[in-house]
Amino acid sequence: xxxxxxxxxxxxxxxxxxxxxxxxxxxxxxxxxxxxxxxxxxxxxxxxxxxxxxxxxxxxxxxxxxxxxxxxxxxxxxxxxxxxxxxxxxxxxxxxxxxxxxxxxxxxxxxxxxxxxxxxxxxxxxxxxxxxxxxxxxxxxxxxxxxxxxxxxxxxxxxxxxxxxxxxxxxxxxxxxxxxxxxxxxxxxxxxxxxxxxxxxxxxxxxxxxxxxxxxxxxxxxxxxxxxxxxxxxxxxxxxxxxxxxxxxxxxxxxxxxxxxxxxxxxxxxxxxxxxxxxxxxxxxxxxxxxxxxxxxxxxxxxxxxxxxxxxxxxxxxxxxxxxxxxxxxxxxxxxxxxxxxxxxxxxxxxxxxxxxxxxxxxxxxxxxxxxxxxxxxxxxxxxxxxxxxxxxxxxxxxxxxxxxxxxxxxxxxxxxxxxxxxxxxxxxxxxxxxxxxxxxxxxxxxxxxxxxxxxxxxxxxxxxxxxxxx
Amino acid sequence: xxxxxxxxxxxxxxxxxxxxxxxxxxxxxxxxxxxxxxxxxxxxxxxxxxxxxxxxxxxxxxxxxxxxxxxxxxxxxxxxxxxxxxxxxxxxxxxxxxxxxxxxxxxxxxxxxxxxxxxxxxxxxxxxxxxxxxxxxxxxxxxxxxxxxxxxxxxxxxxxxxxxxxxxxxxxxxxxxxxxxxxxxxxxxxxxxxxxxxxxxxxxxxxxxxxxxxxxxxxxxxxxxxxx
Amino acid sequence: xxxxxxxxxxxxxxxxxxxxxxxxxxxxxxxxxxxxxxxxxxxxxxxxxxxxxxxxxxxxxxxxxxxxxxxxxxxxxxxxxxxxxxxxxxxxxxxxxxxxxxxxxxxxxxxxxxxxxx
Numbered sequence: 001x002x003x004x005x006x007x008x009x010x011x012x013x014x015x016x017x018x019x020x021x022x023x024x025x026x027x028x029x030x031x032x033x034x035x036x037x038x039x040x041x042x043x044x045x046x047x048x049x050x051x052x053x054x055x056x057x058x059x060x061x062x063x064x065x066x067x068x069x070x071x072x073x074x075x076x077x078x079x080x081x082x083x084x085x086x087x088x089x090x091x092x093x094x095x096x097x098x099x100x101x102x103x104x105x106x107x108x109x110x111x112x113x114x115x116x117x118x119x120x121x122x123x124x125x126x127x128x129x130x131x132x133x134x135x136x137x138x139x140x141x142x143x144x145x146x147x148x149x150x151x152x153x154x155x156x157x158x159x160x161x162x163x164x165x166x167x168x169x170x171x172x173x174x175x176x177x178x179x180x181x182x183x184x185x186x187x188x189x190x191x192x193x194x195x196x197x198x199x200x201x202x203x204x205x206x207x208x209x210x211x212x213x214x215x216x217x218x219x220x221x222x223x224x225x226x227x228x229x230x231x232x233x234x235x236x237x238x239x240x241x242x243x244x245x246x247x248x249x250x251x252x253x254x255x256x257x258x259x260x261x262x263x264x265x266x267x268x269x270x271x272x273x274x275x276x277x278x279x280x281x282x283x284x285x286x287x288x289x290x291x292x293x294x295x296x297x298x299x300x301x302x303x304x305x306x307x308x309x310x311x312x313x314x315x316x317x318x319x320x321x322x323x324x325x326x327x328x329x330x331x332x333x334x335x336x337x338x339x340x341x342x343x344x345x346x347x348x349x350x351x352x353x354x355x356x357x358x359x360x361x362x363x364x365x366x367x368x369x370x371x372x373x374x375x376x377x378x379x380x381x382x383x384x385x386x387x388x389x390x391x392x393x394x395x396x397x398x399x400x401x402x403x404x405x406x407x408x409x410x411x412x413x414x415x416x417x418x419x420x421x422x423x424x425x426x427x428x429x430x431x432x433x434x435x436x437x438x439x440x441x442x443x444x445x446x447x448x449x450x451x452x453x454x455x456x457x458x459x460x461x462x463x464x465x466x467x468x469x470x471x
Numbered sequence: 472x473x474x475x476x477x478x479x480x481x482x483x484x485x486x487x488x489x490x491x492x493x494x495x496x497x498x499x500x501x502x503x504x505x506x507x508x509x510x511x512x513x514x515x516x517x518x519x520x521x522x523x524x525x526x527x528x529x530x531x532x533x534x535x536x537x538x539x540x541x542x543x544x545x546x547x548x549x550x551x552x553x554x555x556x557x558x559x560x561x562x563x564x565x566x567x568x569x570x571x572x573x574x575x576x577x578x579x580x581x582x583x584x585x586x587x588x589x590x591x592x593x594x595x596x597x598x599x600x601x602x603x604x605x606x607x608x609x610x611x612x613x614x615x616x617x618x619x620x621x622x623x624x625x626x627x628x629x630x631x632x633x634x635x636x637x638x639x640x641x642x643x644x645x646x647x648x649x650x651x652x653x654x655x656x657x658x659x660x661x662x663x664x665x666x667x668x669x670x671x672x673x674x675x676x677x678x679x680x681x682x683x684x685x686x687x688x689x690x691x692x693x694x695x696x697x698x699x
Numbered sequence: 700x701x702x703x704x705x706x707x708x709x710x711x712x713x714x715x716x717x718x719x720x721x722x723x724x725x726x727x728x729x730x731x732x733x734x735x736x737x738x739x740x741x742x743x744x745x746x747x748x749x750x751x752x753x754x755x756x757x758x759x760x761x762x763x764x765x766x767x768x769x770x771x772x773x774x775x776x777x778x779x780x781x782x783x784x785x786x787x788x789x790x791x792x793x794x795x796x797x798x799x800x801x802x803x804x805x806x807x808x809x810x811x812x813x814x815x816x817x
Contacts, residue, residue: 009651013642016542020634023627067535069650070518074510076535113553120546127539135771139539142778146543146785150550153789161792162809165723165802168786172730173717175782176710179737179775180490186768187498187744190505208493479718483711491703494744500700501748508745508765512753515766522755524763528770540774547781554788596754600777662757681777688784692791 003058006051008080008088008130009065015041015123022116031111035103038115042096042122049092049126053085057457062464064132064195073196079132083331083461087255088126090338093441094251095122097434098244101346104430105242107155114154118248121147125252129259134185134192134268137260138178144253145171145224151245152237159240167233170223174230178220184213197268206272214275217264218282224257226312228286235293238305243349244434247342254312255334262319262330266465271322279320284398286313291405295412301348303416304341307371310409311337314402318386323393327462329385336379339442340370346435347427355423363435366442368417372410378445520658521593521667529598530670530677534652538641540600541634541677544684548630551691570616581609589678593667599674603681610686614693623690626683633680640669640676702743709736723790723800727783734779741768741775 018041025034056063065078099118108114124144131137149171153164186192188209189200201210222230238246265271265279287310294306315337318330344367350357356364366377373379383406390399448454504512511524511532519527529537565571585606592598644653652669659666713733717726745765753766790800797805 007645007651010642010645013638013645013651016538017635017638017642019542020545020631020638023624023631027624027628066650068531068644068652068654069648070532073507075532110552113549116549117546117553120542120549123542135533135774136536136539139536139543139774139778142782143539143542143546146546146550146782149782149785149789150546150553153550153554153792156554156556156792158796159809161789161796162805164789165786165793165805168782168789169717169726169730172782172786173714173733175778176713176730176733176737180710180740182771183737183741183744183768184490184494184498186505186741186771187494187502190507192507192767207497209497212490212493476719479715482718483715486714487704487707487711491700491707494703495700498744500702500743501746504747504765505767507767511766512763516755524753524755524766525769525773528766529773533770533774536770536774540777543778543781547784550785551788554785554792596752600773661755692784692787 003051003055006048006055007065008049008052008078008085008126009067011045011048011052012123012127015045015119019116019119019123022112026112031115034112034115035099038099038119039096041119042092042099045092045122045126046089046096049085049089052080053082053089056080056082056085057460060460060463062132073191073193076136077132077193078130079194079464080130081461081464082457083465084129084259086461087251087259087334087338088129090335091122091125091129091248091252091255094247094338094342094438095119097342097346097437098248101244101247101431101434102242104428105244108242114151117147117150117154118245121151121248121252125256128256132194134182134194134197134264136192137263138175138182141178141221141224141257141260142175144256145175148224148249148253151248152241154245155240155242157240159236163233163236163240167237170230170233174220174223177216181213181216181220184209184216188213194263194268198270201268201270206269206274210269211272211275214265214269214272217261218279221257221261221264224253225261225316226254226257226286226309227282227316228289228309228313231286231290231309231312234309235302235305238308239299239301243345246345247434250308250341250345251338254308255338258312258315258319258330258334261316262327262465265320266322266327271320276320276322280317280395280398283313283317283320284401286310286316287402288313288405291408291412295408300351300416300420303412304344304348307409307413308337308341310405311341311371314383314386317398317402318382318389321389321393323389324462324466325385325389325392327465328458329382329389331458331461332378332382332385333373335445336370336373336377336382339438339445340367340377340379343367343435343438343442344371346431346438350425350427350431351420352423352425354425356420357423357425357427357432360427360432360435361421363432363439364417364421366439367435368413370442372406372413375446377442378448516661519654519667519670520661521670522662523593523595523598525596526593526598526670526674530593530673531652531654534641534673537673537677538637538652541637541680541684544681545630545634548684548687548691551688555691555694566616574612574616578609578613581612582606585609585678585682589675590664590671592674592678593670594662594664599677600681602678603685606678606682607685607689610682611689614690623687626687626690630680630683630687633676633683636676637673637680640673644669702746703740706736706739706743709733709739712736721802723793723802726802727786727790730786731779731783734775738772738775738779741772744768 127140290310589602647655656668716729745768750764
């Protein structure tokens with residue numbers, strides 16, 4: 001009975017109410033109160049989403065939450081899966097760390113607007129993780145995108161303006177494609193509910209219109225999921241935008257778009273075998289392109305940006321493969337990516353002339369190890385699973401290519417590590433809180449595979465997405 | 472340069488041709504109603520108690536989308552406020568007398584039309600968004616012709632109260648009926664002004680929010696866009 | 700059929716503008732044209748032969764068109780407007796920093812000015 005209280009709608013409703021009240025908070029207590037309210041909200045939401053994730057473990061096929069009390073295909077539903085709930089927890093956690101980090105930032109004005117945008121970015125991505133309706137997914141995508149635009153241009157510098165306008169143009173063209181995809185899907189299947197669409201599609205089959213719809217969904221989510229060649233906006237954004245925002249982009253909008261692709265490609269369309277090869281190659285090219293570009297970068301922020309694109313490519317390969325092992329790999333790689341890249345970006349904002357600050361050396365080591373998916377980091381298991389999945393499906397060329405470019409990744413990451421490690425600077429105490437917290441979490445994560453129950457959790461995470469009859 | 476244009480044309484023509492062909496063959500124009508549409512046409516009046524099915528879908532069946540939509544508008548406002556810095560308003564040339572006097576006559580009429588549209592949103596075509604745009608256009612005309620700025624604080628408060636009201640009505644639904652945005656008020660008689668439970672209330676809140684948000688956006692653009 | 704082609708052509712024109720124009724304001728106009736095309740496409744997908752507006756009226760008993768796309772389009776229009784406003788604000792910001800809204804000039808200035816990376 002008490003578990004029923006962990007209704008994600010409660011989280012979304014309360015968060016929205018608090019964001020809407022932002023002008024009032026500001027009038028009552030200035031930006032200090034706006035900050036305090038946001039911090040409390042993020043902390044509360046993180047804990048709340050842990051509760052939701054626990055509740056989701058009790059529903060192997062995913063928890064359906066009806067909105068407005070209408071029967072599923074007719075009203076909007078949330079389809080809360082363990083996977084989505086976990087990622088959503090991470091979003092709020094990173095948002096919490098980011099706002100702590102941003103508390104020493106005085107150049108973000110007006111501050112209350114800044115906090116509101118951070119909240120809405122986190123909220124939009126967690127909506128994308130939780131929703132079970134195709135059009136609702138689009139609405140949340142747009143919320144996430146607009147919050148991302150606002151945050152990305154917020155500093156009003158030369159670089160941010162330039163990076164943001166490229167981002168906006170690409171994302172807006174993508175959203176037009178997304179709507180065309182929805183029009184095709186709705187016209188053909190006559191439903192907007194994901195699970196219902198999945199069932200209807202089985203009787204209809206992958207006709208020409210559906211193939212087009214898949215392609216447009218790919219374009220639509222590819223921009224935010226950072227798929228080549230739609231990811232050309234990303235390196236500039238990653239270079240110029242403040243690091244706490246980037247941490248949130250990585251855990252929020254980019255992961256949410258990848259998750260949306262998972263929903264459409266694996267859940268609704270059921271991994272159409274005809275298009276599988278193409279998707280895998282797109283992912284591989286994304287990975288290879290990003291790693292090669294990262295290798296030749298002279299600025300650490302930019303190298304990190306490209307490394308992050310590479311990770312997105314790997315996640316895309318894993319999702320597109322869509323087999324049981326591959327989905328497990330995608331789950332682990334996503335979490336690994338959030339943790340390691342967020343640590344590195346938090347530190348990257350504080351790098352001086354001589355290298356990284358001395359008091360965050362341990363998080364730095366962890367961040368680098370995570371970025372190349374080495375133990376002690378759960379990305380290690382993710383990559384192993386991905387290799388196993390590729391081998392099992394018989395894609396040996398891709399196996400070799402991924403291994404090859406992983407070595408490139410290790411090479412340049414090592415280079416940066418050597419040049420940064422010996423730094424003597426000092427990171428401000430408030431700011432170093434964020435990378436240290438993340439390091440603790442990732443350290444705890446490493447022990448997870450040794451806990452006997454954890455493999456069950458992995459099975460549980462991918463269960464709602466597996467269709468009978470797919471591999 | 473030439474090549475780029477030709478390639479763009481080829482891409483566009485291919486896009487239009489392929490999509491139009493597959494749409495026409497698989498979803499012919501004017502095809503029968505889909506499963507969803509049939510359900511709505513048959514049951515909306517019974518389930519929500521209002522005759523305007525589009526409003527019923529926007530506010531009730533897909534009310535959550537609408538909540539997201541107002542959030543998107545809020546984001547636009549936040550973004551514009553965040554990106555465009557506040558600047559001293561430049562002296563602008565005075566508007567033509569026709570405009571100056573015309574606004575005094577037209578302004579209340581536009582407002583009245585907007586209010587009418589929002590109040591009858593659940594009965595006739597129209598509703599919160601349309602009305603919001605109409606009302607905002609009145610304020611916009613006001614700002615343009617008198618080249619003054621309105622008290623933005625007041626708009627921000629209106630918007631924030633209206634938005635919070637919408638979200639809280641949704642949350643109240645969880646406790647009253649077990650689902651977010653559950654319609655917990657009596658539905659009344661079909662075609663009555665006071666009918667449809669929470670639908671007209673939500674739509675009025677949306678109207679308030681949209682109008683104040685759009686006014687804010689325009690006002691900020693006028694301010695921030697002024698060249699130094 | 701004509702409606703589909705018309706709507707898709709609008710999207711196509713918008714895409715063409717986005718692909719070929721350098722002026723950011725023109726690009727935004729292109730995006731907005733494409734948005735209108737998408738909205739028209741959604742509406743035409745929901746059309747029923749001989750259907751009327753999906754609003755119940757006393758004494759009127761005609762088949763109604765699909766109300767769902769209309770509701771979706773209402774949402775899509777608002778989202779389009781919001782994005783356009785935000786994008787315009789960013790363009791104003793670009794103009795403030797670079798003194799131009801031509802994308803190729805902006806890119807050249809970025810590469811020349813910052814220099815540190817290509």
